[in-house]
Amino acid sequence: MSHTGVNAAEEFDAIIVGARCAGSATAIALAGRGLHVLVIDSARFPSDTLSTHLLWPSTMAEIHALGALPAVEEAGAPRLPIAEAILDETGWRTGYSPVSGIDYGMCLRRSHLDDALIRTASSLEADIRQQCRATGLISDDGRVTGIRYTDADDHERAAIAPIVIGADGRKSLVAREVGAKTPLISSRSGRSCYFAYWTDPRDDLRHIASQWRVDGLLGTAFPCDAGQTLCLLQPPVEFDDEFHGRKVTDAYREGVAALPGLARRLEGAEMVSRVRACTGIESYFRRSSGPGWALPGDAGHFKDPVTAQGIRDGYRYGRLLGERLAPILGSRGGPDPGAVDAATAEWAARREQDCVEIYQWTNVLASGSPPSPLEYEVYHRARDHPEYAQILSDIYNRVQAPSSMLPLTALPSLILGALRQPASSTREVVADVRTQVRRIRDDRNERRALVRASAG
Incomplete structure (x- = not known):
């Protein structure tokens, strides 16, 4: 982390490192309230990134709140009003x-999605500089006051502001520079x-986001833009x-075939891209605020x-970060x-x-x-009771909490139902109950540990 003595540094109300989801949202909230915002990103947009990009209705509502819904829908991805899951x-x-x-x-490629949000931020006069790479932070007496970066012409530049927002993903330079890379909790x-x-080719199914599970294997089909389907x-x-x-494509196709429902969904379809991979995944909460800095998006929290x-x-x-900071930065x-x-x-x-839940x-x-x-009993209940299936879809949609799926008051009836299933033995059900109680x-x-670590 660099210190004082910054010559010819540009001044802004806020600096955001990273222009994708969290960065563009923060920029829209700040620039839309009249603040002078610098956003830098190493990419040149439109630009793809490793992402499965399924958007729930609650996600579409956030896009709407940011004023970008028309631009997102222009990309031509189908609306997905139906969810299904098969065990x-x-x-x-x-x-x-x-x-x-x-x-x-909706399911929309990130090249279209990110570009729509960036164009929205630009229309509000956020200063978005592409192909710029952050190289370090500037600090004064322990407080972050700016960044150093290289621009598109590989020139060294500096900028200062009352807040530096690291929206630069899981490998966040900002998180590393402020000592927040080690998670508070992780899994x-x-x-x-x-x-x-x-x-x-299945026009009759292009309104449904689908998931299948067999044993430990999980697969999905999400109809997306360009008349295609994203198969995860x-x-x-x-x-x-x-x-x-070289084995990845064969293994991927074998995995699809091992999920009979997914294989049926893709009958007559042709794979038209290479297989992309994300391995070694770790979910976490990092310390996400400190003197002069904050970490929205994957930089601070990832699932x-x-x-x-x-x-x-x-x-x-x-x-929400932009809305919270705007009146303070604009005082x-x-x-x-x-x-x-x-x-x-x-x-x-x-x-x-x-x-956290x-x-x-x-x-x-x-x-x-x-x-x-x-x-299994949860799925049986959802199959037989539409109102319970609605609870499950609304958990994904963040309308209900995961605890609403398995409240303690419903546990006895679920246990009884599981005991009645011929595929489950009493020993397996009892072991499962113990596992759920332990979890x-x-x-x-873990929630208590997060509160303690965050406060510390």
Whole structure:
């Protein structure tokens, strides 16, 4: 981290490192309130990035709140008002509860999605500089006051501001420079992620986002832009060796074939892209605020893609960070550093409180473990009771908390139902109940540990 003595540094109300989901959302919230905002990114947009890019209705509502919904819909991805999930051959299909009047999801390539948000930020006069790479932070007496970066012509430049916002992803330079790279809490995923694009001849299914699970294997089909479908495969990590190097395409196709429902969904379709991979996944919360800095998006908090929550949270908490800071940064007498830091601390605490339960539920789905007797019973109940299926879709949609899926009051009937299933033995059900009770206890302890670590 560099220190004082910055010559010819440009001055801004806020500096944002990273122009994708969280960075563009924060820029829109700040620039839309008249603040002078610098945003730098190493990419040249439109630009793709490694992402599964399913957008829930709550994500579409965030896009709407940012004023970018028309630009996003112009890309031509189909609306997805229906969700379905199938465990072996037991499945449920339902709609979503509306969020801000929006009851459909969407799956849109990041090259289109990010560009739409960046154009929205630019229209509000945010200063977005592409092909610029942050090289270090500037500080004064322990407080971050700016950045050093190389521009598109490889010239060294500097900029200063009352706040530096690191929206620069999991490998965040800002997080590393401020000493926040080590997580407060973390969880290694039991799954890896492989995905490719396919043509989609099934016009009758292009309004449905679908998921299939067999044993520990999970796969999805999300109709997306360009008349194609995004097919995601998440096998347990012990199968990673089968996906190495030249074997990845064959292993991916074999994984699709091992999910009969997914294989049927892709009948007549042709794979039209290479297989992309994300392995060694770790979910975490990092310390996300400090003197003169904040970390929205994946820089501060990341969840396994199995529940597709990252884009929504990047938009939402980027926007909320900008809205919280705008009146302080725009105050007539100039921003008070203590008020800036208090605002970012309150914002970070709110994100932790809002996101920790969905983080823990995501970690359960990301474990790669075979379905348990109680989980089968959840699917049986959702198949037979549409109102319960609605709860499950609304958990993904962030309208309901994961705890609403398995409240303690419903546990006895779920246990009884599991005991009645011929595929489950009493021993397996009892072991599953013990596992669920232990998980509830461990989750409670982890939440307490997060509060302690964050406060520390």
